[in-house]
Amino acid sequence: MFLGGTALEKSLSRYLIVTDIDDTLLPHEGEIPKRNLEAIHRFQQKGGKFTFATGRSHYHCEDLYRTLGINVPSAQNNGAYLYDCTTQTIMERTFVPRTANAYIKEACKVFPDMAVAVSMEDDFRAISSPESMEAQKDYLRSRQVYHIDEIGQDWFKILFVRAPEKMDELHRWLDQHPLEGTYYINSSAVFCEMMAKGVDKGEGLRKLARVMGVDIQNTYAIGDFYNDIDMLKAAGTSVAVGDGAKEIIDMCDMVVGPCAQGAVADLIEYIERL
Numbered sequence: 001m002f003l004g005g006t007a008l009e010k011s012l013s014r015y016l017i018v019t020d021i022d023d024t025l026l027p028h029e030g031e032i033p034k035r036n037l038e039a040i041h042r043f044q045q046k047g048g049k050f051t052f053a054t055g056r057s058h059y060h061c062e063d064l065y066r067t068l069g070i071n072v073p074s075a076q077n078n079g080a081y082l083y084d085c086t087t088q089t090i091m092e093r094t095f096v097p098r099t100a101n102a103y104i105k106e107a108c109k110v111f112p113d114m115a116v117a118v119s120m121e122d123d124f125r126a127i128s129s130p131e132s133m134e135a136q137k138d139y140l141r142s143r144q145v146y147h148i149d150e151i152g153q154d155w156f157k158i159l160f161v162r163a164p165e166k167m168d169e170l171h172r173w174l175d176q177h178p179l180e181g182t183y184y185i186n187s188s189a190v191f192c193e194m195m196a197k198g199v200d201k202g203e204g205l206r207k208l209a210r211v212m213g214v215d216i217q218n219t220y221a222i223g224d225f226y227n228d229i230d231m232l233k234a235a236g237t238s239v240a241v242g243d244g245a246k247e248i249i250d251m252c253d254m255v256v257g258p259c260a261q262g263a264v265a266d267l268i269e270y271i272e273r274l
Contacts, residue, residue: 013047035262058083079204080156115161202230
């Protein structure tokens with residue numbers, strides 16, 4: 001953790017910080033540490049550009065935009081698109097191939113106990129609903145279920161939801177029947193996400209730097225887990241949360257304190273002293 005020192009009153013406009021949300025900015029259970037909020041607002045007041053890269057869609061981040069005072073674009077759905085909350089504009093879109101429609105139909109035949117949802121520009125829509133799915137999250141359970149042919153075909157991300165003990169079977173099928181132009185990652189014990197090839201948080205960070213006119217060497221990425229690796233590699237300086245995965249700590253240029261103690265504030269205080 002970075003201790004001591006006085007923040008200089010100078011412009012930080014050349015710097016861009018891109019943070020992961022869960023277990024980096026925001027503890028797993030709890031609120032954003034007060035230290036983080038104070039440091040973020042101070043960084044912004046000095047001209048610094050602060051934003052996040054997340055697997056979430058923009059309509060699931062409205063509270064964060066307000067709380068953090070985000071005034072620059074963010075990378076959503078793991079970099080599938082950028083969103084400017086100040087103008088409510090979606091930019092730099094990358095959709096999964098439209099052949100995904102038939103692919104999902106086949107997957108649901110093979111795994112009738114699996115839930116599927118797709119991320120679209122205006123909503124996150126469930127397109128299958130097993131009668132019994134303990135692994136399914138409440139926000140999927142409570143949503144209206146659509147027939148796959150009732151919705152449009154421009155999808156940023158496909159989410160497969162299945163019980164943890166059945167995920168290996170799904171992975172084997174996905175490996176044996178790849179959908180051209182896509183790849184998948186696990187985002188939790190019950191979630192498997194499919195996106196277009198070339199979409200990841202690292203590409204999201206590069207897009208953010210480009211649209212904001214920031215030299216990539218002046219970008220900082222901070223994260224805690226394996227799905228942050230691409231973003232950390234893309235940044236000018238990679239920063240690991242102190243209680244993150246060991247592989248992340250080992251690969252990063254810097255290590256700050258634990259998430260709940262204000263890891264993001266540690267990073268900002270370091271930049272203020274440069």
